[in-house]
Amino acid sequence: MLERPPRPPRAEPREVVELKQIKADQPELASAVDMQVALVEMQRRVQSRVPLPWISADDAWLREQQSAGRALIRFGDIPLDWTDFRLTLRQTADILRRFDALEPAEYTAITALAREGNALEPIVSSWYNATSGAGGDKPDGPQGLEQVLVLALRPFLARSVEVLTQRVDLSAWGRSHCPFCGWEPEFAVIVPSGDRQLICGRCSAGGRLRPSRARSAPTTSARA
Numbered sequence: 001m002l003e004r005p006p007r008p009p010r011a012e013p014r015e016v017v018e019l020k021q022i023k024a025d026q027p028e029l030a031s032a033v034d035m036q037v038a039l040v041e042m043q044r045r046v047q048s049r050v051p052l053p054w055i056s057a058d059d060a061w062l063r064e065q066q067s068a069g070r071a072l073i074r075f076g077d078i079p080l081d082w083t084d085f086r087l088t089l090r091q092t093a094d095i096l097r098r099f100d101a102l103e104p105a106e107y108t109a110i111t112a113l114a115r116e117g118n119a120l121e122p123i124v125s126s127w128y129n130a131t132s133g134a135g136g137d138k139p140d141g142p143q144g145l146e147q148v149l150v151l152a153l154r155p156f157l158a159r160s161v162e163v164l165t166q167r168v169d170l171s172a173w174g175r176s177h178c179p180f181c182g183w184e185p186e187f188a189v190i191v192p193s194g195d196r197q198l199i200c201g202r203c204s205a206g207g208r209l210r211p212s213r214a215r216s217a218p219t220t221s222a223r224a
Contacts (some may be wrong), residue, residue, distance in 0.1 A: 015040050035099040039151060042095065046088050047155035053079040055163050062168055069175050071132040071182035072168065073160045073203075075125050080156050082121060086114045089152040096151075102144050109142035124149065132182035150183070150202050157181055157203035165205075180205045 012020075016037055023033040055077045065072050090111050097107040113120055126139040127149060138146075161180050173179050178200035186201030197206040 031099055035095060035101065038095045038098075039092070042088075042091055043151070043155045046084065047158055049084065050079055050081075050156055050159045052163055053077055053160055055160065055167075059167065062164070066168060066170075066173070066179060069177075071134065071178070071180060072164055073132070073157065073180050074134065075128045075132075077160050078128075078153070078156050079159055080124075085124075085152065085156065086120060088155065089114045089120070089148060092148050092152040096144075096148065102148070106142055106144035110145055110148055113142060113145070124153070128153070128181075154202060154204060158205075161203050161205045178203060178205055 019033050019037050019040070023030050055073075057072070057074070057077070062072055093102060093107055093110050093114075096102040097104070102110070113123070123139045123141055123145075126136055127141075127146070128134075130136045130138045157180075164180060168179075170179055176198065177184060178198075181200060181203045183200050183202035185198035187199055199206050
């Protein structure tokens with residue numbers, strides 16, 4: 001009986017390849033890069049399990065939101081399974097603590113919150129609504145919680161972005177915040193077409209920059 005040849009190893013995601021190249025080029029950033037690689041790999045594992053959501057917003061409402069500069073993704077549009085989200089929150093906090101991006105007291109308080117029954121749900125929904133422009137005030141929470149929430153919510157939000165990307169035309173978007181979730185940009189990239197785009201720090205969606213903003217935004221070239 002012929003033995004099957006071993007499967008070739010899976011190609012690493014582009015983000016990981018580029019991060020490792022940064023580490024090779026700038027060894028002094030090794031710890032920061034290792035943390036980002038751990039976060040990317042964890043988020044990709046989670047995102048692969050998250051189903052595509054059914055977003056009921058009609059096209060007229062989406063056009064109205066876009067015209068007014070308001071976020072297109074409502075909290076109810078995010079496909080959150082709370083058991084998975086609590087686990088993702090704890091894993092995110094674990095990674096940040098491992099690389100000293102969270103203080104011990106912050107880590108303890110955040111992971112305790114993730115285990116407190118339904119205490120996390122109203123905090124996350126209120127925080128998202130307040131920071132996406134939907135209204136309300138940011139809830140109180142442990143120091144460092146917002147940093148963890150941004151990263152833990154990313155794989156879930158990204159699935160909503162996948163759905164809405166097929167339904168909206170963002171070619172005329174010129175605002176500096178994310179059209180999908182209302183968050184601030186993390187950095188800017190120059191894509192192969194030559195356009196400069198903002199990359200959202202919360203859902204990782206890309207959007208066009210205003211020229212005046214483009215001059216001051218951190219920029220990196222996107223590899224093909």
